[in-house]
Structures are given as structure tokens and as C-alpha cells.
Amino acid sequence: MSVSYWNDRVVQSKEKVEVDIVVIGGGIAGHSAAYWLQKEDPSLRIALVEKHHLGDGATGRNAGFITCGSVEHFNRLVDTHGVDKAKEIWSFSEKNLQLLKEHIIKDNPDSTHFEEKGSFSLASENGEFKELQKTANLMSSLGIEVELVNEGQVRSRLGAEGFVGGIKYCDDASVNPIKLLQKIRNEMKGATNVSFYEHNEVYSIDSDGDQRIVKTNKAHFHTSLVILATNGYSKNLNSYFKDKIFPTRGQILITEPIAPFMEGPCYANFVLDYFRQLPTGELIIGGFRQLQKDVEVGLSDEITDVIQVALEEFLQKHLPACKEKKITHRWSGVMGFSADGQPMVGALPSDNQIYFLGGFTAHGLGLAFNTGKTLTDLIYGREVPGFITAKRWN
Numbered sequence: 231m232s233v234s235y236w237n238d239r240v241v242q243s244k245e246k247v248e249v250d251i252v253v254i255g256g257g258i259a260g261h262s263a264a265y266w267l268q269k270e271d272p273s274l275r276i277a278l279v280e281k282h283h284l285g286d287g288a289t290g291r292n293a294g295f296i297t298c299g300s301v302e303h304f305n306r307l308v309d310t311h312g313v314d315k316a317k318e319i320w321s322f323s324e325k326n327l328q329l330l331k332e333h334i335i336k337d338n339p340d341s342t343h344f345e346e347k348g349s350f351s352l353a354s355e356n357g358e359f360k361e362l363q364k365t366a367n368l369m370s371s372l373g374i375e376v377e378l379v380n381e382g383q384v385r386s387r388l389g390a391e392g393f394v395g396g397i398k399y400c401d402d403a404s405v406n407p408i409k410l411l412q413k414i415r416n417e418m419k420g421a422t423n424v425s426f427y428e429h430n431e432v433y434s435i436d437s438d439g440d441q442r443i444v445k446t447n448k449a450h451f452h453t454s455l456v457i458l459a460t461n462g463y464s465k466n467l468n469s470y471f472k473d474k475i476f477p478t479r480g481q482i483l484i485t486e487p488i489a490p491f492m493e494g495p496c497y498a499n500f501v502l503d504y505f506r507q508l509p510t511g512e513l514i515i516g517g518f519r520q521l522q523k524d525v526e527v528g529l530s531d532e533i534t535d536v537i538q539v540a541l542e543e544f545l546q547k548h549l550p551a552c553k554e555k556k557i558t559h560r561w562s563g564v565m566g567f568s569a570d571g572q573p574m575v576g577a578l579p580s581d582n583q584i585y586f587l588g589g590f591t592a593h594g595l596g597l598a599f600n601t602g603k604t605l606t607d608l609i610y611g612r613e614v615p616g617f618i619t620a621k622r623w624n
Contacts, residue, residue, distance in 0.1 A: 233433040245449040255459030256280025257289035262602025268421040291563025326600035347494035349402035389491040458586040461566035487511030576620025
């Protein structure tokens with residue numbers, strides 16, 4: 231999203247591409263928007279444009295959790311929004327998983343390493359466990375399936391030490407995020423008008439009458455409609471997002487394969503830290519942003535000693551099966567946190583031919599597919615949930 235004058239001149243004659251819609255961003259949000267738009271109208275000519283390779287951003291750098299709800303525990307959602315709105319937010323994410331299973335996963339979960347084993351929130355002390363119990367009781371009363379687990383069950387079912395108990399969200403899932411993107415593209419193969427342009431860095435969106443020209447380092451895309459699926463990077467393309475979507479870094483590491491020992495993905499420390507065992511045996515863990523809140527902001531893709539050491543120490547302290555296991559990869563990724571923790575769709579107030587979706591607040595896999603559908607509904611004049619529309623900022 232930043233191309234120098236000198237490098238821009240390297241390509242002397244840039245390709246002119248004429249399409250109906252340009253989607254900027256090659257992660258789960260961009261793929262979801264393209265999928266639902268071509269499903270709405272297979273004749274649409276859609277170009278999906280990505281700065282690096284598809285899935286290079288947060289989608290290909292997360293831990294693969296497909297979890298219901300949002301960044302806050304359900305009881306805190308209720309405290310903030312009331313029961314009805316909290317249930318609507320939760321139901322939206324349940325629908326996201328349902329749509330993924332129906333349209334993408336289908337009857338071949340192994341193709342994406344998809345597992346529907348639920349997820350656990352673990353408490354390291356009694357005060358936290360009491361809040362989780364309160365959450366479980368509230369959710370059960372509203373028909374959301376959860377299970378309380380005690381200290382012994384945490385140890386026997388998850389191989390985790392140092393936790394007094396927790397709750398299981400029974401309907402959560404996990405996936406290989408890059409394989410998921412590939413599967414979405416496979417589902418669009420019948421839509422011959424959808425094209426993917428990797429290594430095209432957008433540096434300008436200009437107007438020419440009723441046309442918008444999306445300029446990259448390689449091509450000029452002439453289109454009637456632009457969709458920004460850039461999440462944490464959105465403010466680089468338009469200042470509208472500066473006080474709405476904040477780039478926030480997350481760090482992760484992964485071990486060599488270990489014999490299976492964990493029932494399902496886990497959260498700890500009120501969802502700030504998270505870990506799971508992959509179907510292939512590796513243990514992946516991320517989080518601990520709270521240790522360097524002033525550092526884990528912005529667009530820099532790097533890891534820090536403080537957080538990486540904390541991640542490794544967590545494994546050694548709480549997961550005995552990981553002791554002495556080799557760390558094979560360490561990485562970070564930039565997410566987009568919204569100002570109120572909920573995703574957003576809309577059109578720029580300054581240009582109603584530029585739409586957007588983003589602000590997934592560390593729950594992109596759990597929200598983006600349904601958000602892409604919601605954006606399509608908005609574009610075609612259908613009603614969308616109030617909690618997700620950007621009009622809430624007006």
C-alpha cells in the first residue's frame with residue numbers, strides 16, 4: 231500500500247484490467263466477499279488483488295480457531311449490549327460456521343484439516359472460574375451448548391496443568407486457514423469471471439466519472455465497485471478507518487509433532503492466550519499481547535523476545551507433553567481490532583462506490599465468511615444486522 235515513484239516506473243506499460251468489482255485483500259475476508267458476490271451473480275467480473283501472496287496476512291498467520299462469539303466472554307457481551315443483542319452477535323458467528331460447513335467444508339473435512347471438537351476456556355484461579363461458571367449458566371439458559379469441566383477433567387482431557395477448571399463451548403471448530411482459502415477458491419472455479427492477482431500492491435484508488443481506477447505496482451484496474459477487505463491495513467488506504475480499525479499484532483510459535491493428547495483447542499487468561507494441537511500433532515500457541523501492549527500495535531511484522539519467551543514458558547509450565555519438544559516456527563501477524571470489538575461492513579461516506587468489511591478483532595475465521603455474505607446483502611439492498619453495519623459510527 232506504499233509504492234515509490236521510482237519503483238512504479240519499473241513497469242513501463244501497465245496492464246489495463248476492466249472488471250465489475252475489485253476486491254482488495256487476499257485473506258479470508260476478501261475470499262469470502264468474492265465468493266458471495268459471484269454466487270449472487272455469476273456473470274460478475276471480479277478481480278481479487280493481493281499485495282503479497284494469497285493468505286499472507288492475518289489469515290495465514292493465525293492459529294486456525296473457528297470460534298463462536300467475539301473477543302469477550304458471553305456474559306461480558308450481555309453486560310455491554312444486553313441479552314438480545316449479545317445473542318444476535320453469538321448467533322451470527324454460529325451462522326458463520328454453519329455456512330462454512332455447508333458451502334466450503336461440505337463432506338470433505340480432511341481437505342482443510344477441519345475439526346469440530348469445540349473449544350475450552352480455562353481458569354487459572356477461582357475468581358476466574360466463578361466468572362466462567364456464571365457465563366456457562368447464562369449461556370445454557372439461552373440454549374447455547376456448553377459444558378463445565380473441573381480441574382481433573384482439564385488434566386485428563388487436555389493434558390494441561392495449573393488450571394482449576396473451565397468451560398467447553400461445544401460447537402466451536404478449527405481448521406488449516408490456508409487450506410480453507412484454497413477450498414474457497416476451488417468452490418469458485420466454476421465462476422470463470424473471478425481472477426486472482428497476487429503481488430499487486432495497491433497505492434491509489436482514483437475516480438474517473440462513474441469508474442474507479444485501482445492502481446497497483448503492476449496494473450490499473452478499471453471498475454464500478456471496490457471492496458476493501460484489508461482489515462488491519464485499512465487505514466493505509468483511507469483515513470476513515472483511523473479511529474475504527476486498529477492494527478494489532480499477534481505472536482505465535484509451534485512445536486514439532488507430539489503424540490495426540492488434547493481433546494480440543496483452548497483459551498486461557500480470559501481469551502488472551504490460546505493453544506491447540508493440530509491433527510498432525512504439532513502444538514501451536516499464541517497470545518500474551520498483554521505483556522507488551524505498547525509494542526503489539528501497528529503494522530510491523532516481527533516477533534519479540536518477551537512474548538516468545540512467555541509462550542515457551544507457558545508450554546513448559548502447563549503442558550507437560552511439550553517439555554523438551556523442538557520449536558520449529560515462530561511468527562507474527564497483524565490483525566484488525568475494531569473500536570467496539572465487532573466487525574463492520576459499509577460504504578465509505580466519501581464514496582459510495584467503495585465498500586468494506588473488517589474489524590474482526592482476532593476472530594476472522596469465526597466471522598468473515600458470514601460477514602462477506604452480509605456485505606453482499608448490503609450491496610444488493612437487503613437488510614443487515616445493526617451491530618455489524620458501519621452506520622453505528624454515525
